[in-house]
Amino acid sequence: xxxxxxxxxxxxxxxxxxxxxxxxxxxxxxxxxxxxxxxxxxxxxxxxxxxxxxxxxxxxxxxxxxxxxxxxxxxxxxxxxxxxxxxxxxxxxxxxxxxxxxxxxxxxxxxxxxxxxxxxxxxxxxxxxxxxxxxxxxxxxxxxxxxxxxxxxxxxxxxxxxxxxxxxxxxxxxxxxxxxxxxxxxxxxxxxxxxxxxxxxxxxxxxxxxxxxxxxxxxxxxxxxxxxxxxxxxxxxxxxxxxxxxxxxxxx
Amino acid sequence: xxxxxxxxxxxxxxxxxxxxxxxxxxxxxxxxxxxxxxxxxxxxxxxxxxxxxxxxxxxxxxxxxxxxxxxxxxxxxxxxxxxxxxxxxxxxxxxxxxxxxxxxxxxxxxxxxxxxxxxxxxxxxxxxxxxxxxxxxxxxxxxxxxxxxxxxxxxxxxxxxxxxxxxxxxxxxxxxxxxxxxxxxxxxxxxxxxxxxxxxxxxxxxxxxxxxxxxxxxxxxxxxxxxxxxxxxxxxxxxxxxxxxxxxxxxx
Numbered sequence: 001x002x003x004x005x006x007x008x009x010x011x012x013x014x015x016x017x018x019x020x021x022x023x024x025x026x027x028x029x030x031x032x033x034x035x036x037x038x039x040x041x042x043x044x045x046x047x048x049x050x051x052x053x054x055x056x057x058x059x060x061x062x063x064x065x066x067x068x069x070x071x072x073x074x075x076x077x078x079x080x081x082x083x084x085x086x087x088x089x090x091x092x093x094x095x096x097x098x099x100x101x102x103x104x105x106x107x108x109x110x111x112x113x114x115x116x117x118x119x120x121x122x123x124x125x126x127x128x129x130x131x132x133x134x135x136x137x138x139x140x141x142x143x144x145x146x147x148x149x150x151x152x153x154x155x156x157x158x159x160x161x162x163x164x165x166x167x168x169x170x171x172x173x174x175x176x177x178x179x180x181x182x183x184x185x186x187x188x189x190x191x192x193x194x195x196x197x198x199x200x201x202x203x204x205x206x207x208x209x210x211x212x213x214x215x216x217x218x219x220x221x222x223x224x225x226x227x228x229x230x231x232x233x234x235x236x237x238x239x240x241x242x243x244x245x246x247x248x249x250x251x252x
Numbered sequence: 253x254x255x256x257x258x259x260x261x262x263x264x265x266x267x268x269x270x271x272x273x274x275x276x277x278x279x280x281x282x283x284x285x286x287x288x289x290x291x292x293x294x295x296x297x298x299x300x301x302x303x304x305x306x307x308x309x310x311x312x313x314x315x316x317x318x319x320x321x322x323x324x325x326x327x328x329x330x331x332x333x334x335x336x337x338x339x340x341x342x343x344x345x346x347x348x349x350x351x352x353x354x355x356x357x358x359x360x361x362x363x364x365x366x367x368x369x370x371x372x373x374x375x376x377x378x379x380x381x382x383x384x385x386x387x388x389x390x391x392x393x394x395x396x397x398x399x400x401x402x403x404x405x406x407x408x409x410x411x412x413x414x415x416x417x418x419x420x421x422x423x424x425x426x427x428x429x430x431x432x433x434x435x436x437x438x439x440x441x442x443x444x445x446x447x448x449x450x451x452x453x454x455x456x457x458x459x460x461x462x463x464x465x466x467x468x469x470x471x472x473x474x475x476x477x478x479x480x481x482x483x484x485x486x487x488x489x490x491x492x493x494x495x496x497x498x499x500x501x502x503x504x
Contacts, residue, residue: 017448018270018274019274019277019278019446020446020447020448021274022270022271022273022274022275023274023275023278023442023443023446024304024446025271026271026275027304027307027439027442027443028304028307030307030309032309047497047501050497050500050501051497052276052279052280054494054497054500055279055280055282055492055494056438057282057284057441057452057453059455060455061493061494063494063495063500065500066500066501066502067500067501067502068502068504069501069502069503069504070504071503071504072504075504081413081414082414083414084414084415084416108495111495115493115495116493117490117491117493118490118491125490157458157460157461161333162333162334162335162336162457162458162461163336163458164336164455164456164457164458165457165458165459165460171423171426171427174423174427175423175426175427175430175475176455178427178430178431178434179430179431179434179475179476180434182430182431182432182434182435182438183434183435183437183438183453185435186308186434186435186438186439187279187438187442189309190275190279190439190442191275191279194271194272194275194276195272196269196272200309201309201435203311203312203416203428204416205414205416205417206409206414206415206416206417207417208409208417209409209414214504223427223431224431238369238370238377239369239370240307241313241367241368241369242306242307242313242315243315243360243363243367245299245302245303245306248302248306248315248317248318248319249299249302249318249319249321250318250319250320250321251321251323252320252321252322252323252324252327252466
């Protein structure tokens with residue numbers, strides 16, 4: 001790749017600003033930490049990390065995420081057990097269930113309109129949240145609306161051209177909520193790192209047991225458990241590596 | 253909440269390090285940008301942003317993500333159309349399809365073992381990637397293995413206690429890949445911001461048409477399109493807001 005001196009953003013010219021440098025350090029120093037020290041995470045720090053988590057981009061600002069901080073001693077004991085007693089849970093200062101919700105899109109669409117800061121709310125914004133969003137998620141009893149929607153989409157695509165893919169099934173909505181919530185989870189883990197703390201995202205847990213413990217409904221999906229705390233000296237288990245970028249990035 | 257002067261991480265004491273400050277600025281200044289200027293994103297910058305994206309945590313380091321940068325003029329024209337001609341796509345310097353793969357877990361498990369940096373590779377690591385991962389994703393023809401796995405899980409849970417929830421269906425695997433890939437997508441968008449560029453994550457696109465354009469299989473799922481470039485003065489469409497944190501964060 002040739003350096004491009006005419007471009008003000010080229011890294012051939014010095015654009016490694018202190019801000020970029022600091023951001024790289026946060027991302028590069030984040031590792032999945034499996035053992036934490038006894039140092040607690042202050043509530044104020046955690047609150048600010050959640051604030052940063054919730055600044056993640058999300059579809060139509062519908063915010064389908066939720067976070068359960070399991071602090072109660074008895075709940076924690078059971079939650080650690082549901083994480084198969086792994087050290088990242090057992091030694092964590094805070095143990096957090098990250099939840100994606102499939103049942104909040106309708107209420108949140110209304111709440112967006114109520115709390116919309118740019119007044120008066122434009123008609124196209126109102127229409128979007130009352131009509132477009134509803135049509136996007138609508139499934140109807142026994143998915144009957146989904147079938148009609150699928151048929152209409154096929155016809156529209158042939159006659160008019162591209163059309164936004166709507167959500168047909170419960171799994172589509174779950175995937176949508178998971179996608180959005182994971183964006184916030186990544187912000188949360190990076191924010192903890194920026195505060196000098198660390199995390200371990202765990203997929204290894206008993207989801208039905210954890211849902212029972214947290215009293216979650218069939219519309220609340222634990223997409224990951226996060227153990228958080230201060231990194232112990234023996235907290236990193238192995239050397240970090242990734243496959244070569246050319247395996248994943250395609251220029252087409 | 254009381255300040256806690258004994259805790260070295262308390263924000264009551266000055267822990268707003270320059271690094272934290274810089275990280276907050278990156279996260280807080282990221283907005284979904286709908287109009288970009290003509291300034292290109294240099295290849296070196298994009299390459300480094302993908303490097304930072306791929307440093308996101310991911311399940312068992314199986315890296316189920318993929319990124320298609322649509323640079324070819326004709327492909328781009330069709331891709332913009334598939335994004336319903338929205339400005340965030342049309343004016344972007346780069347248009348990127350973020351793809352989650354459901355077909356790479358087996359190959360990547362083998363590749364992890366081949367490229368594992370800590371030699372000799374411990375037996376428990378070998379066992380994990382050859383046996384545990386395979387059992388986790390195994391579905392078998394017509395999901396017959398999934399049914400057996402489900403039954404075994406139920407029995408184990410009753411007799412022995414908590415057990416990690418395995419993936420039973422294609423949708424479970426898709427959800428797993430989406431979850432992991434979204435973590436990388438968030439890093440990508442923040443990295444662009446740290447480099448002085450911006451992004452817009454789009455869910456509004458015609459997925460079947462886009463998959464056809466990119467020649468993707470049924471195991472490659474476009475979880476979002478990202479338009480990227482330099483923020484135009486009229487690039488932000490509305491005031492940012494989120495619902496109150498107490499609606500989302502529960503201490504249990």
